[in-house]
Amino acid sequence: MIFTETKLKGAFILEIKKLEDERGFFGRSWCAKELAAHGLKHDIKQANTSLSLKKGTIRGMHYQNDPFQETKLIRCTRGAIYDVIIDLRKNSPTYKQWVGVELTQDNYKMLYVPEDFAHGFITLEDNCEVSYLVTQFYTPGAEAGIRWNDPEFKIEWPMNPEIISEKDRNHPNF
Template sequence: MIFTETKLKGAFIIDVKRIEDERGFFGRSYCKNEFDEYGLNTNVVQTNVSFNKIRGTLRGMHMQTSPFGETKLVRCTRGGIYDVIVDLRPDSETFKEWIGVELTADSFRMLYVPEGFAHGFLTLEDNTAVTYQVTQFYTASAEQAYRWDDPAFNIEWPFEPALVSGKDQAHAPFEDQISA
């Protein structure tokens, strides 16, 4: 695997190192030893799948709070997404900064999202599926979410979403949540 650290410390883009021949290619999408070499969390306890019927479906920005904070390894298994993470670690040099990465089924690219980051994505195609491995079990009481268009982050999505759930539209602004 090829690990590329992003401008957000601890967040990595991971590409499959391909061994190609006339049949196609072979590569690893996960290896505990390689993740350990980078000091990444390998305690995967759950794998989630998100299926999205229409292009422009937006999910986010979600996270779980401590002590149930989760690390995610995100991969698009069908179609494509614009995957976004926001660093919400208060002591981080990149606090409230974000990155966006295009993940497609054809690229096999993944995004490693450390604990303390909000995560969301916008589908680029109809019938898009996303799989993510997480290091904590879902805990409803630890769920935290922020608006996808929150001015505190100024995320530049590639286009206006066509579908955002009522729940994701109703999140309070970041600044209101931290001052409460």
């Protein structure tokens, strides 16, 4: 696997190191040893999948509160998304900064999202499927969110959303 740290310390873009031949390629999309070697959490508790039917669907910005914070590894397995994370670690030098990454079925990139980060995405195509590996069990009472267009963060989304759930629409500003 290829690890590239983003400007947000501890958040990485991971790429599959492809071994290619006439059949196609083979590569790892998950390796606990490689994540551990980079000092990253790798104790997966759940694997989740979402399907968004329409281009312009926003999901987020989501996180779980202490002591149920999640580390996530996000991959778009069908279609294309613009994936965004916000650093909510109060003692971080990048506190309240965000990063956006295009994840597609063709680029095989994944986004490693540390604990205490908000996460969300907008679909760039119809029929987008996203896979999430998470280090914490979903805990309904611990879930939280920030409005996708909170002026505090000035996230530069590549398009205006067409579909937002009522829950995501009603997240408060930070």
